[in-house]
Amino acid sequence: MNQDNNAHCLYLAIDDTDDIGTKGTGEIAEEIAALIQEQGLGRASMVTRHQLFVHESIPYTSHNSAMCFRIYSAEPNPEAIRALAIEHLLAESAPASDPGLALLNETDRCDWSALVAYGLNAKKRVLTKAMAYQLAEELGVQLSEHGGTGDGVIGALAAIGLRMTGSDGRYKGRLKLPAAEGLWPVRDIIEQTTASAVVDLTGYRLALDEQVYLSGKIKAVLLNHQQTLLVAKGEDGQWRNAGRQELKEY
Amino acid sequence: MSEFSIGAGLCPDEEDAFVLQGERWIFRYPATDLIASRKAAQACNGFVADDEDEWLDDTELSCVNCARRRWLRDGFMCLFRSAD
Ligand code: SF4
Numbered sequence: 001m002n003q004d005n006n007a008h009c010l011y012l013a014i015d016d017t018d019d020i021g022t023k024g025t026g027e028i029a030e031e032i033a034a035l036i037q038e039q040g041l042g043r044a045s046m047v048t049r050h051q052l053f054v055h056e057s058i059p060y061t062s063h064n065s066a067m068c069f070r071i072y073s074a075e076p077n078p079e080a081i082r083a084l085a086i087e088h089l090l091a092e093s094a095p096a097s098d099p100g101l102a103l104l105n106e107t108d109r110c111d112w113s114a115l116v117a118y119g120l121n122a123k124k125r126v127l128t129k130a131m132a133y134q135l136a137e138e139l140g141v142q143l144s145e146h147g148g149t150g151d152g153v154i155g156a157l158a159a160i161g162l163r164m165t166g167s168d169g170r171y172k173g174r175l176k177l178p179a180a181e182g183l184w185p186v187r188d189i190i191e192q193t194t195a196s197a198v199v200d201l202t203g204y205r206l207a208l209d210e211q212v213y214l215s216g217k218i219k220a221v222l223l224n225h226q227q228t229l230l231v232a233k234g235e236d237g238q239w240r241n242a243g244r245q246e247l248k249e250y
Numbered sequence: 251m252s253e254f255s256i257g258a259g260l261c262p263d264e265e266d267a268f269v270l271q272g273e274r275w276i277f278r279y280p281a282t283d284l285i286a287s288r289k290a291a292q293a294c295n296g297f298v299a300d301d302e303d304e305w306l307d308d309t310e311l312s313c314v315n316c317a318r319r320r321w322l323r324d325g326f327m328c329l330f331r332s333a334d
Contacts, residue, residue: 020317054323056322
């Protein structure tokens with residue numbers, strides 16, 4: 001799954017760093033990704049947001065989601081990456097939050113199915129810190145807590161498993177268009193944005209010569225290991241980018 | 251056609267959009283009723299915008315975009331009102 005020839009791939013995820021009215025966990029993840037690049041520790045991917053189980057016995061701020069990104073490096077330095085992430089988490093997490101950090105080096109093993117299963121479970125049921133630490137130890141994932149109850153380790157570990165599925169989560173931020181909104185051929189969307197595919201809500205993959213009306217906040221999801229623009233047909237039969245409500249399920 | 255509504259207007263002006271269940275104030279309409287969600291937020295002085303990536307409504311002032319709403323398996327409750 002490495003994107004670069006000879007590059008190692010690491011996954012970094014964080015959870016439970018925010019409180020009502022404070023900087024969001026996604027923003028903190030983007031800042032860590034930028035710092036990693038600035039310090040020459042690797043090339044960071046875009047951040048994805050993964051929805052976890054919503055249940056009354058799970059404490060969370062306003063949404064129960066965790067953030068993950070990948071880091072590509074020919075000579076990875078996990079200790080330096082981890083130290084940088086911890087420093088930033090300690091500086092930026094909300095005082096009342098329960099931050100957790102997970103860091104995984106994909107090249108450490110080739111079977112991550114237990115981690116994927118854990119991530120999928122975290123979308124359906126209540127998991128515990130003990131379960132997270134036990135699995136992390138078994139798989140050699142570096143998992144640590146940095147304040148409060150440290151419950152964020154549960155979601156941080158899950159976010160890596162979910163990102164590994166290749167079909168979970170939304171990309172943080174918006175898809176940047178090089179030109180004004182309007183009618184776009186799929187071919188141009190793929191060539192001129194970071195999206196690699198255009199797919200409708202049923203999974204139909206649009207052909208390169210089909211057209212999509214792009215407007216408003218254009219978001220992408222992680223589907224089939226690709227950054228994907230989701231579309232739906234309007235009442236007039238025209239494809240358009242999916243709205244916030246349609247994206248809620250991703 | 252989206253399952254979400256911006257035209258149904260299920261929320262009459264005089265009716266509280268939240269109903270008290272035990273100690274929790276639960277939004278009484280489907281979370282898909284954006285008209286009701288906006289009206290409820292307009293009538294509230296506790297709105298705090300959530301991270302924009304978590305919004306469900308393009309209009310900011312809407313309960314479904316508020317950091318004080320807490321998603322339940324079915325719909326959402328308001329932490330601000332429940333704390334009163
Ligand atoms: S969810 Fe937010 S805007 Fe809506 S009633 Fe509660 S505090 Fe007010």
